[in-house]
Amino acid sequence: MNRITLKSSILFSLLALGACRSQQPGAEVNSGAIWQSEAYAIYPDSVVQGEHVARVVSRTELITDYKSPANAFQSPRIKFKFAINGRDNEMKSGVDHHFNCLGGDCQTPVITFGQQFNDQTQIPNDVYLAPNTKMTVRLDMRPMLRAFEKEGAYTTPTGDRIYKEDFKGIYIAGGTAPLNWDFSNLGGNESFKLKDPDGDGIYEITLTLNAPGDDKSTATHWKLTKDISAFPQYTSNYPIVDALYNMALEEMQMDIEPDSTFRTGKEWAGVWTRDISYSIILGMAQLQPKVSMYSLMRKVKDGRIVQDTGTGGAYPVSTDRMVWAVAAWEVYKATGDQKWLRETYAIIKKSLEEDYKNAYNTETGMVRGESSFLDWREQTYPLWMQPADIYESENLGTNAVHYQANIAAAQMAELLNDSEGAAKFRKVAEGIKEGMNKLLWQAEKGYYGQYLYGRNYKILSLRAEALGEALSVLYGVADEARRKTVVASTPVTDYGTPSIYPQIPGIPPYHNNGIWPFVQAYWSLAAAKAGNGEALAESISAIYRPAALFLTNKENFVSSNGDYAGTQINSDRQLWSVAGNLSMVYKVFFGMDMQVDKMVLKPFVPKAFAGERKLSNVKYRNAILNLEMSGFGNEIKSITMDGKSLERAEIPGDLTGSHTIKIELANNETGGKYNHTAYYTSPDMPKVTYAAGKLTWPAVEGAVAYQVIRNGEELEKTESTSLAVEANSYAEYMVLAIDANGVTSFGSEPVVVVPDKYKLVYELEKSAPKARLPYRDFSGTGFVEISKKQNTSIKVEVAVPEDGVYAIDFRYANGNGPINTENKAAIRTLKKGSEFIGTIVLPQRGTDEWNNWGFTNAVEVSLKKGKHTLSLTFEPHNENMNGEINQAMVDYMRVVKIK
Numbered sequence: 001m002n003r004i005t006l007k008s009s010i011l012f013s014l015l016a017l018g019a020c021r022s023q024q025p026g027a028e029v030n031s032g033a034i035w036q037s038e039a040y041a042i043y044p045d046s047v048v049q050g051e052h053v054a055r056v057v058s059r060t061e062l063i064t065d066y067k068s069p070a071n072a073f074q075s076p077r078i079k080f081k082f083a084i085n086g087r088d089n090e091m092k093s094g095v096d097h098h099f100n101c102l103g104g105d106c107q108t109p110v111i112t113f114g115q116q117f118n119d120q121t122q123i124p125n126d127v128y129l130a131p132n133t134k135m136t137v138r139l140d141m142r143p144m145l146r147a148f149e150k151e152g153a154y155t156t157p158t159g160d161r162i163y164k165e166d167f168k169g170i171y172i173a174g175g176t177a178p179l180n181w182d183f184s185n186l187g188g189n190e191s192f193k194l195k196d197p198d199g200d201g202i203y204e205i206t207l208t209l210n211a212p213g214d215d216k217s218t219a220t221h222w223k224l225t226k227d228i229s230a231f232p233q234y235t236s237n238y239p240i241v242d243a244l245y246n247m248a249l250e251e252m253q254m255d256i257e258p259d260s261t262f263r264t265g266k267e268w269a270g271v272w273t274r275d276i277s278y279s280i281i282l283g284m285a286q287l288q289p290k291v292s293m294y295s296l297m298r299k300v301k302d303g304r305i306v307q308d309t310g311t312g313g314a315y316p317v318s319t320d321r322m323v324w325a326v327a328a329w330e331v332y333k334a335t336g337d338q339k340w341l342r343e344t345y346a347i348i349k350k351s352l353e354e355d356y357k358n359a360y361n362t363e364t365g366m367v368r369g370e371s372s373f374l375d376w377r378e379q380t381y382p383l384w385m386q387p388a389d390i391y392e393s394e395n396l397g398t399n400a401v402h403y404q405a406n407i408a409a410a411q412m413a414e415l416l417n418d419s420e421g422a423a424k425f426r427k428v429a430e431g432i433k434e435g436m437n438k439l440l441w442q443a444e445k446g447y448y449g450q451y452l453y454g455r456n457y458k459i460l461s462l463r464a465e466a467l468g469e470a471l472s473v474l475y476g477v478a479d480e481a482r483r484k485t486v487v488a489s490t491p492v493t494d495y496g497t498p499s500i501y502p503q504i505p506g507i508p509p510y511h512n513n514g515i516w517p518f519v520q521a522y523w524s525l526a527a528a529k530a531g532n533g534e535a536l537a538e539s540i541s542a543i544y545r546p547a548a549l550f551l552t553n554k555e556n557f558v559s560s561n562g563d564y565a566g567t568q569i570n571s572d573r574q575l576w577s578v579a580g581n582l583s584m585v586y587k588v589f590f591g592m593d594m595q596v597d598k599m600v601l602k603p604f605v606p607k608a609f610a611g612e613r614k615l616s617n618v619k620y621r622n623a624i625l626n627l628e629m630s631g632f633g634n635e636i637k638s639i640t641m642d643g644k645s646l647e648r649a650e651i652p653g654d655l656t657g658s659h660t661i662k663i664e665l666a667n668n669e670t671g672g673k674y675n676h677t678a679y680y681t682s683p684d685m686p687k688v689t690y691a692a693g694k695l696t697w698p699a700v701e702g703a704v705a706y707q708v709i710r711n712g713e714e715l716e717k718t719e720s721t722s723l724a725v726e727a728n729s730y731a732e733y734m735v736l737a738i739d740a741n742g743v744t745s746f747g748s749e750p751v752v753v754v755p756d757k758y759k760l761v762y763e764l765e766k767s768a769p770k771a772r773l774p775y776r777d778f779s780g781t782g783f784v785e786i787s788k789k790q791n792t793s794i795k796v797e798v799a800v801p802e803d804g805v806y807a808i809d810f811r812y813a814n815g816n817g818p819i820n821t822e823n824k825a826a827i828r829t830l831k832k833g834s835e836f837i838g839t840i841v842l843p844q845r846g847t848d849e850w851n852n853w854g855f856t857n858a859v860e861v862s863l864k865k866g867k868h869t870l871s872l873t874f875e876p877h878n879e880n881m882n883g884e885i886n887q888a889m890v891d892y893m894r895v896v897k898i899k
Helices: 003-021 142-151 239-254 273-287 289-298 320-335 338-358 387-392 396-415 419-439 466-474 480-489 517-529 533-550 575-589
Strands: 041-043 046-049 052-058 061-064 077-084 097-100 106-112 133-140 153-155 161-163 170-174 202-209 221-223 233-236 451-454 458-460 592-594 598-601 611-620 623-631 636-641 650-652 657-665 689-691 694-696 703-710 713-718 722-724 731-739 751-753 759-763 784-786 793-800 804-813 826-832 835-842 859-863 866-873 888-897
Touching: 041 533, 046 533, 052 239, 052 533, 061 239, 061 533, 077 133, 097 106, 142 153, 170 202, 233 239, 239 533, 239 575, 273 289, 273 320, 273 517, 273 575, 273 592, 289 320, 320 338, 320 396, 320 592, 338 396, 338 419, 338 835, 387 451, 387 835, 396 419, 396 466, 466 480, 466 517, 480 517, 517 533, 517 575, 533 575, 575 592, 575 611, 689 751, 713 722, 759 793, 793 888, 804 835, 826 859, 835 859, 866 888
Parallel strands: 106 133, 623 657
Antiparallel strands: 041 046, 046 052, 052 061, 061 221, 077 097, 077 170, 133 202, 153 161, 233 611, 451 458, 592 598, 598 650, 611 623, 636 657, 689 694, 694 722, 703 713, 703 731, 731 751, 759 888, 784 888, 793 866, 804 859, 804 888, 826 835, 826 866
16 A cells, blocks of 8 residues: 555545544534534534535645435336437426336337336336436337428427428437536537437437436545635634635636636636626635736627626626626726726726617616526526516516615715716616616515516515525615625525525426525625525535535535535536635625725624634735634624724725734624524426416316416416406416415416407518518518618517507527527617617527517507507617627517506
């Protein structure tokens, strides 16, 4: 045995001893633990979870024996479904094929597309899926091929019409690795594409299941290899915290590219707007001001902030690019750089002015757009919601970002003597705040709802959204009473605060059933602001547990079991996770709060982490600070700088030279509580249809009742699966399933019942030149192409039968990109005469899928009985993020009286 092997053997023997001293689930709490639950324990020198232990060798070395259990006991029952062109179009949601792969390599019978196969073979209790199992799947697509030859098109069982010339292939999705349920990224992925080499219409694919690489195993040993002496040095009574801090500093350096910009993580090269911005706010502004500046400016194009990711072609379906403004402001506060202030203010002002027209809702005061960072629609939205529906939603986290962006812009304007701009930004911010507290607050739950959603009438999703809850507390949307309630009431599960709660059925872990360490960091900051020591201790522990066990700051992990394996996408040294880890020292323990002309220290040390700690070589503008602190709590008993008492815990922005600051905390009991709750999945949403004066829907598993919503208000609760309704005026119905614990599903896709006299349709080819393109499934005699050069203004003369509020939308196609990536959402302005009445968004619906028609968002306008001129125009503020392609096909306009 060589010395290295001997050393490892001794170390893991120590780990085993550590495991013996740990408490098993349900056992009495060990007094040596910093923090302990039934799931895991944090000790000064180790983290213990069940039989797994991570231990400190030194403050620059860690070892762990953690191994993901994901592959050890995989069920041989394989769940999957097929997807023409990669779309979820074989069977309705929740209906899948099931095949039991027993006895090694296996082959399915020939399955007919759209006809569920459910293997009834019994599986013995002790039989699991063997490693490297080969499974061949066979699929009969002859009905589709016959339809192609006979009719030129095939309609799937879900109603998706596929034209022969548009057919790109058949793909398989599923729940056992390497399969996944990510339909948005399925099309074009050759790994999951079935082939028909002999042309007999029977497609096949052979998959390797339970491959050793599927568990994405992490390192068992970390030792510092980079020089981190240029950065603040941290030591405390807790070697586990010190080592994780040093590991995070090293990973931070590894996340800087040769061009001095941040990469997003080990697996994700390049600069992404939201990732760098959230990371900069968490601490990179102070640690890496120049890299932060370079990275932020990389996300500016034509003098405005870039929305680089998002559903349906990015902006304005996604609008959280404005977190850039908050990050830029944080950089200014950290550096005091006047040139930076002037440059970024101009960028922020221009971007906000665009958003006011493209994304803000003047009725609610809030901003439209996708959940900030939760930009994978199936993971956090009902499956029926199209990109245009997501644009129409008004989300908690995104609105908190816009609130703070407007506040930051106002503060910048004041420094630059732009009083008019400052007043406008503050007025907008107050409108957002008022809307959030009026329309998103759930008094009965004690936290905010997830978002408003629907079509012409919106309802509130009752789910908690962790990042949005945290930002609402941090940025002051929630007043003091509400911030305490939010932190005490938002659901927290065994391994931390899940991105959303409860979980969505049938959706694999990523945002759904996922915990993201950077979100956990913001939750820690919110807990500190609310003065909740218990919630803070739990949240800090939820950050340190995975970092120690996995020996890296992972992007995310599964909330139900705390494991990194099983998430749809993941990465080591994810930048915002790294920043979140470091922020526990800077922004929590030492409470560094950057302000315009000073740094205010607001330390918060939960009693569980009481003791002495030092942070030296902290660069603040032109000063070097060496901080020492003892005790616990969130009140300062005494503070000195260079041996002299300070009246306030503030460091002037114009301080120069090196200084020593000593803080003694008051050891005050902060108390508090948090809402520890079990992992929970909501019921599935109903699928509602209307015919002959009656709404009907199939029974939902686990539902004991159904809530019927009419025009945004509850109409009735019923145990029945049908309801007779009147059809004498506009009515928009949604149905929610309710389980025995009172937990509701998402609302069903809205079903509209409207008399024909209130629904007017105007074929646009009668108002503009008809396009000479070979696309199908349009109505009337054709359709119109709109782009930056063609038909930049289309005027339509309409005649409405009576006074009222009318919803105006358009049937359109946009095949310039997939639903989940790229940046070619088309944007137009809707006018009545010369009056601006709203923005129409025509998001991408699939690459080259020009026969795939859908509806835009609707704009509401009050119209008097009689004739009006409506126009769809391209205005300067309608530029998308692509800048060149801003194109769609428009079939007809609907004008529907809704009030």
